[in-house]
Amino acid sequence: MPTKEPTHADMPNSALAVVVHAAGDLRVEKVDVAVPKPDEAVLDIAYGGICGSDLHYWQHGAAGESILRAPMRLGHEASGTVLIAAADGSGPAAGTPVTIHPATPGGDSARYPADRPNISPGCTYLGSAARFPHSDGTFIEHLTVPTRMLRALPGNLDLRTAALAEPASVAWHAVARAGEVTGRTALVVGAGPIGTLVVAVLKRAGAAHITAVDLQDYPLSIARRIGADQVINAKDTDAISATEADITIECSGHHTGLASAIHGTARGGRVVMVGLLPTGDQPVPISLAITRELDLVGSFRFNDEIDQVVGALADGSLAVEPIITAEYDATEALAAFEKARDATASSKVLLRF
Structure with missing residues (x-):
């Protein structure tokens, strides 16, 4: 029956x-x-x-x-x-x-x-x-x-x-806000779940070299497993500045993370701000962003990217x-x-x- x-x-x-x-x-x-x-x-x-x-x-x-x-x-x-x-x-x-x-x-x-x-x-x-x-x-x-x-x-x-699928869509939207990714170098500041998902999306999109930054060893180990080519402890500010990434995606949600993102981005590069900083003024080196002609771009949630994410999760291209x-x-x-x-x-x- x-x-x-x-x-x-x-x-x-x-x-x-x-x-x-x-x-x-x-x-x-x-x-x-x-x-x-x-x-x-x-x-x-x-x-x-x-x-x-x-x-x-x-x-x-x-x-x-x-x-x-x-x-x-x-x-x-x-x-x-x-x-x-x-x-x-x-x-x-x-x-x-x-x-x-x-x-x-x-x-x-x-x-x-x-x-x-x-x-x-x-x-x-x-x-x-x-x-x-x-x-x-x-x-x-x-x-x-x-x-x-x-x-x-x-x-x-x-x-x-x-x-x-939902947090991966947040990451997908952020990478889309970065513009062309294929063949470019990328820096991801903050290797929590969103940061590591950003690493995965960057990897799928064909980034030439991905560097992940965090204060803790454990999230950096996850970033390595998901596709980061290099990891840096956030306290190593010299190493971050030497990165000179074409694209930086800030996922820490802290003003020191945004400062690291600005320092680690090459002249003429783009910083995508995903991590939600506290309300109010933030002490960040905006003068450096001006003299380097950096694009500072916000990224908030997502739209229909979830449909692409579901497909990429299903076919295994987004690990x-x-x-x-x-x-x-x-x-x-x-x-x-x-x-x-x-x-x-x-x-x-x-x-x-």
Whole structure:
């Protein structure tokens, strides 16, 4: 007999979720599963990646200017399987493995380029406290989500690897902001998960020589495994300055990292700023950027690059396996977060749901 297609009547009422209530207050608790609208599907989440913003909400109750004002479910890096397809027929069928594009572009009176919705002023993101009410994230067993966010996975792409599609898209967008990469030398400052994913994307794009910089040996070892030709400790400022890279991608999110990026870039080169520095003025050597005629370019999230990333992960041309350094059951979320914040012993930490 044919298998009955799951419907809303089969939907679970509650699910295990990872929720931050305040700085230092992370809980694994049962929450209600949102009843889907006609254009929404319900997913069985398989994996969720812990991002730096998740760590900031847990440790500080804020991520940059996004301040926690109420309990919020964390997570925006995820993969899973469609449990209940959308009632309006949009999106993938039940049983389809998917990853998630967590952005909802939006506008107000402020102007932005129509082809760059990632910088639209009203853009919301899953697992973000930028607006209130907050946008709950993907760290839940059963997630209700608009089908426009879903990307079906090729049969040869496993759910574990697909959990990195979102951060890999951030890296892909950053490399695109760097311009032509093939045959050029590149410097990556900050070898955390985004930095090492940038190394992987640069390698795939044909960079002639890639140098990675970090304060810790462990992330530098991951950068080596993922494709860096050279690694430098961030304290060795002379070695960084001697790099003279054509392209530098700053991923540390610290003003000293941006200073290193400027010092390590050749005259006429380009610095792509990915790491989100704290709000307010920053002490960086802008005069050097001026006299060297450096291009300083911002890079924020991504647009449709996730479609290319899914294809590159599936065909193996974008190798990310070394970046996944630990997995924890969702019930052990606090231990997973403790592991993820230790840059001396971890890169990307995944939660299993």
